Amino acid sequence: MFHRRSFLHLAGGAAGSLLVAPGLVLAAAETERRFVFVIQRGAADGLNIVVPYADPGYARLRGALAVDPAAATRLDGMFALHPALKETAAMYARGQALFVHAVASPYRDRSHFDGQNVLETGGSQPYQARDGWLNRLVAMLPRGGDAAIAIAPTVPPALRGPVQVASYAPSGLPDPADDLLTRVGTLYGADSQLRGAWNAALDARKLAQGSGAKQDPAALGKLTATFLTKPHGPRIAMLETEGWDTHSGQDGRLATQLRALDTLLAALRDGMGPAWAQTTVLVATEFGRTAAANGTGGTDHGTGSVAWVLGGAVKGGRVVADWPGLDPAQLYEGRDLAPTTQLDALLAGVAGESLGLDPALVARRLFPLAGPPKPITGLIV
Amino acid sequence: MPPEHRPPEQSLSPAAIALNRFGLGARPDDAADPSFGDPHAWLASQFDRFDVTPPAWAALADARALLAGYQEQQRALRQARAQAAQPGKAERTPEQKAARRDLGEDIHALYRQAVQARAQSALETQAPFVERLVHFWANHFCVSVDNLPVTALAGAFERDAIRPHVLGKFEDMLLAVEHHPAMLLYLNQNQSIGPNSPAALRARAKPGGGGQRGLNENLAREIMELHTLGVRSGYSQADVTEFARALTGWTVGGINDDAPGDFAFHAPQHEPGARTIRGKTYDQPGVEQARAVLTDLARAPATATHVATKLARHFAGDVPPPALVDRLAEAFNHSRGDLPTVYRALVASPEPWVARPIKAKTPWEWTISSLRALGLAEIGTMQVATIEQQLGQPVWKPGSPAGWDDVAASWIAPDALLRRVEFAQRLAGPRAAQIDARQRAPQVLPAALSSATAQEIAHAESPASALALLLVSPDFLRR
Numbered sequence: 109m110f111h112r113r114s115f116l117h118l119a120g121g122a123a124g125s126l127l128v129a130p131g132l133v134l135a136a137a138e139t140e141r142r143f144v145f146v147i148q149r150g151a152a153d154g155l156n157i158v159v160p161y162a163d164p165g166y167a168r169l170r171g172a173l174a175v176d177p178a179a180a181t182r183l184d185g186m187f188a189l190h191p192a193l194k195e196t197a198a199m200y201a202r203g204q205a206l207f208v209h210a211v212a213s214p215y216r217d218r219s220h221f222d223g224q225n226v227l228e229t230g231g232s233q234p235y236q237a238r239d240g241w242l243n244r245l246v247a248m249l250p251r252g253g254d255a256a257i258a259i260a261p262t263v264p265p266a267l268r269g270p271v272q273v274a275s276y277a278p279s280g281l282p283d284p285a286d287d288l289l290t291r292v293g294t295l296y297g298a299d300s301q302l303r304g305a306w307n308a309a310l311d312a313r314k315l316a317q318g319s320g321a322k323q324d325p326a327a328l329g330k331l332t333a334t335f336l337t338k339p340h341g342p343r344i345a346m347l348e349t350e351g352w353d354t355h356s357g358q359d360g361r362l363a364t365q366l367r368a369l370d371t372l373l374a375a376l377r378d379g380m381g382p383a384w385a386q387t388t389v390l391v392a393t394e395f396g397r398t399a400a401a402n403g404t405g406g407t408d409h410g411t412g413s414v415a416w417v418l419g420g421a422v423k424g425g426r427v428v429a430d431w432p433g434l435d436p437a438q439l440y441e442g443r444d445l446a447p448t449t450q451l452d453a454l455l456a457g458v459a460g461e462s463l464g465l466d467p468a469l470v471a472r473r474l475f476p477l478a479g480p481p482k483p484i485t486g487l488i489v
Numbered sequence: 490m491p492p493e494h495r496p497p498e499q500s501l502s503p504a505a506i507a508l509n510r511f512g513l514g515a516r517p518d519d520a521a522d523p524s525f526g527d528p529h530a531w532l533a534s535q536f537d538r539f540d541v542t543p544p545a546w547a548a549l550a551d552a553r554a555l556l557a558g559y560q561e562q563q564r565a566l567r568q569a570r571a572q573a574a575q576p577g578k579a580e581r582t583p584e585q586k587a588a589r590r591d592l593g594e595d596i597h598a599l600y601r602q603a604v605q606a607r608a609q610s611a612l613e614t615q616a617p618f619v620e621r622l623v624h625f626w627a628n629h630f631c632v633s634v635d636n637l638p639v640t641a642l643a644g645a646f647e648r649d650a651i652r653p654h655v656l657g658k659f660e661d662m663l664l665a666v667e668h669h670p671a672m673l674l675y676l677n678q679n680q681s682i683g684p685n686s687p688a689a690l691r692a693r694a695k696p697g698g699g700g701q702r703g704l705n706e707n708l709a710r711e712i713m714e715l716h717t718l719g720v721r722s723g724y725s726q727a728d729v730t731e732f733a734r735a736l737t738g739w740t741v742g743g744i745n746d747d748a749p750g751d752f753a754f755h756a757p758q759h760e761p762g763a764r765t766i767r768g769k770t771y772d773q774p775g776v777e778q779a780r781a782v783l784t785d786l787a788r789a790p791a792t793a794t795h796v797a798t799k800l801a802r803h804f805a806g807d808v809p810p811p812a813l814v815d816r817l818a819e820a821f822n823h824s825r826g827d828l829p830t831v832y833r834a835l836v837a838s839p840e841p842w843v844a845r846p847i848k849a850k851t852p853w854e855w856t857i858s859s860l861r862a863l864g865l866a867e868i869g870t871m872q873v874a875t876i877e878q879q880l881g882q883p884v885w886k887p888g889s890p891a892g893w894d895d896v897a898a899s900w901i902a903p904d905a906l907l908r909r910v911e912f913a914q915r916l917a918g919p920r921a922a923q924i925d926a927r928q929r930a931p932q933v934l935p936a937a938l939s940s941a942t943a944q945e946i947a948h949a950e951s952p953a954s955a956l957a958l959l960l961v962s963p964d965f966l967r968r
Contacts (some may be wrong), residue, residue, distance in 0.1 A: 135765065141732070147619070150889070217720075217721075218710070218726065219710075219714050219720045220889060220891070222720055222721070222890070223722070234720075234721070250559035260904070260907065261880075261881040261902060261905045262899055263898075263902045263903070264880060265898075267900055272588050272844075274906050275902050275903040276903070277904055279879065279907070279908050279911065281879060281908060281912055281913070282906075282911060283911065283952060284911050284914050284957075285914065285951075285953075287949060287950040287951070288910065288914060288957055288958060291948075291949060291956065292910055292943075292961055294945060295941060295945055295962055296906075296963065298941060301849075301897065302901060302906065302966070305901055305902055305906055306903070306907075308903040308904055309904055309906055309907040310907075312903060312904065313907065350888045350889075351888075355677045355705055356677045356680050400701060402704060402705050403680070403702045403703020403704045403705055404677055404680035404681060404682075404702065404705040406677070406705070408705065410711070411704075441726065
């Protein structure tokens with residue numbers, strides 16, 4: 109198949125030559141390159157996001173839940189994009205977005221919570237690793253802690269770990285008095301658990317001043333860009349999206365979810381301005397959903413799904429897939445899209461290349477427990 | 490956050506532990522009350538004082554009328570879609586849109602009223618340890634108010650499925666939870682249909698009705714993974730699917746049922762035949778089949794360990810002490826899931842009485858303990874639902890069936906801390922004229938206040954600043 113060949117070419121033949129010269133890379137990592145990780149909590153349905161319309165199994169398995177290829181945006185001879193993703197389709201057309209299909213973390217059971225734990229900690233089994241891979245990535249940047257921010261009131265597990273990172277989300281409450289802030293600072297300063305979190309909170313508030321941010325997808329995208337474009341602001345950010353667990357009523361719910369994410373990504377792109385050229389966004393979920401529709405207009409927990417890579421430096425306009433096929437014998441355990449690409453390998457390759465770090469070193473640091481994957485490179489300029 | 494923390498130096502008295510770690514936070518006169526006495530005895534005596542349906546809960550409006558209204562609107566919409574020129578593309582009429590908006594507002598009003606009832610009973614209870622356990626179980630068996638029907642029913646779920654059984658048997662709580670319309674709707678059980686059931690066969694026989702409705706394994710999986718056995722405890726995908734088949738027919742009564750909005754068993758949707766789950770055959774008829782499975786799940790040793798682990802984490806630290814887990818699991822197994830027996834084993838164990846603070850309060854725990862420390866008797870017009878939303882833990886909305894996390898790393902986070910400071914200031918401002926924080930601090934942290942906190946409170950520039958500082962002090966953020 110076309111996609112199998114193109115994938116093999118990418119991963120095998122050209123891996124060495126696609127690495128950028130190391131000196132250039134490190135200089136860039138000091139300040140200008142940005143990496144954004146967006147998690148889709150709840151197991152997003154890869155098969156209805158990047159639709160394998162040319163696989164005869166798709167329409168058969170999905171029945172009434174199948175996305176109409178005529179309404180979707182055709183990406184190539186095999187795949188089409190969900191019609192709600194208008195801005196994402198525009199980025200794809202400009203060569204600023206690509207998709208990697210049939211990906212999965214090392215996790216093979218079907219619990220959201222274990223699945224998210226593996227995705228975020230980068231272990232090979234749930235609760236094997238304590239810290240998140242994104243925190244280990246922050247540690248690889250020359251600048252350390254203030255280099256990363258979670259756009260949320262709390263820090264998601266992927267960003268938790270020894271390096272203190274910031275978190276911020278818009279609040280509707282009045283600002284505290286200076287005396288109160290000072291005394292709280294004194295008390296928390298003597299408390300090893302509270303000290304770092306408190307300092308990070310004050311820093312993030314300072315950076316967000318005047319952004320007038322709200323909680324809707326467009327505002328969150330813009331807010332993220334506000335942080336990432338500050339001269340000494342964070343260079344790594346993480347955003348959380350929820351609501352992908354579409355056991356029923358999937359058509360409407362998935363479209364709503366995708367429209368929100370599409371809006372957020374477009375607002376981020378627009379907010380970055382010229383810095384979009386040095387920004388890479390990776391969108392991933394803990395696992396996919398059953399290849400067949402279930403009995404209630406939805407899909408149940410599955411395995412392989414799709415990851416998105418977007419940004420000004422992405423060598424986009426393509427779907428990367430070692431496509432396993434949707435025949436009954438080709439499905440994982442007879443029910444799910446079989447995973448053929450390691451999500452860890454993609455995370456290591458994209459994180460490394462987008463920040464100008466050596467992808468092989470990134471793979472070793474981020475995923476030591478899973479047995480470092482061979483990073484997928486050549487996706488970022 | 491650094492992963493390793495030195496335990497804070499603050500040292501806690503048994504009274505402070507009973508009031509703040511086991512209870513919902515001290516009220517100003519609690520520790521000095523002569524009836525308080527021995528902390529262990531105070532906790533055990535609460536089993537006789539717990540009020541299952543205090544006035545605020547009793548006054549909660551019935552959700553069923555709203556649910557019936559929702560079902561009726563959905564039915565009308567489905568009908569319009571079926572008759573539309575372009576199948577599935579019917580829009581609501583302006584009147585229908587207005588009716589939907591009104592219904593949504595009514596449902597959210599009922600949700601807010603239920604949150605007020607929950608907060609009010611947490612303020613006035615004579616059994617704060619048992620109220621805390623209600624909150625614990627409501628989170629263990631959580632629903633999430635992500636859509637209108639569950640939003641309407643979430644309060645009724647806690648009142649009717651959790652509260653009556655908090656001092657009963659685990660098995661009875663499990664059965665009440667899995668029969669409750671809130672749970673059946675939240676985890677899609679109301680739509681799951683046996684693929685070979687009479688209803689499915691009839692649907693397939695109709696022209697164009699092929700294979701549209703069938704199994705949904707969501708509830709079956711979460712019962713095994715989250716409510717009973719626990720993840721990675723030895724059950725398989727096949728067990729989940731078989732259990733989902735056994736559960737078919739369990740649904741919520743519609744407008745044509747005897748009891749609309751209540752549990753209903755629709756026999757024509759039940760998958761015929763015996764089921765094999767975890768090596769055992771279940772050949773009971775109809776609704777009894779899944780009930781038999783639930784009973785066995787409630788009594789499985791893995792369930793005892795799962796429940797024991799969560800209780801140990803809630804009361805004895807983020808990393809549950811293995812000896813305590815074993816002891817609680819044994820009490821659970823030995824008593825066939827008699828919850829007061831498990832709670833007594835917990836209170837009698839040394840691990841939850843460690844004299845340093847071992848748990849970070851969640852936003853809910855922190856809010857309730859703050860209001861109790863300020864001596865509030867009535868929740869009044871304070872909008873608790875909005876407060877918890879701002880603090881990052883909207884009530885009954887964890888967004889996933891696993892419920893809220895019970896570890897410090899989830900709640901000691903940069904922005905979350907700053908919001909508590911903001912909210913503490915708003916709470917303290919209007920009350921600082923009546924409350925001297927220097928006196929209040931040792932009352933609510935009896936023989937447990939650190940000297941650093943006492944000093945900062947004493948030197949604050951204003952009474953309001955001092956009182957807010959008490960609420961956000963490291964001493965008060967933990968239990």
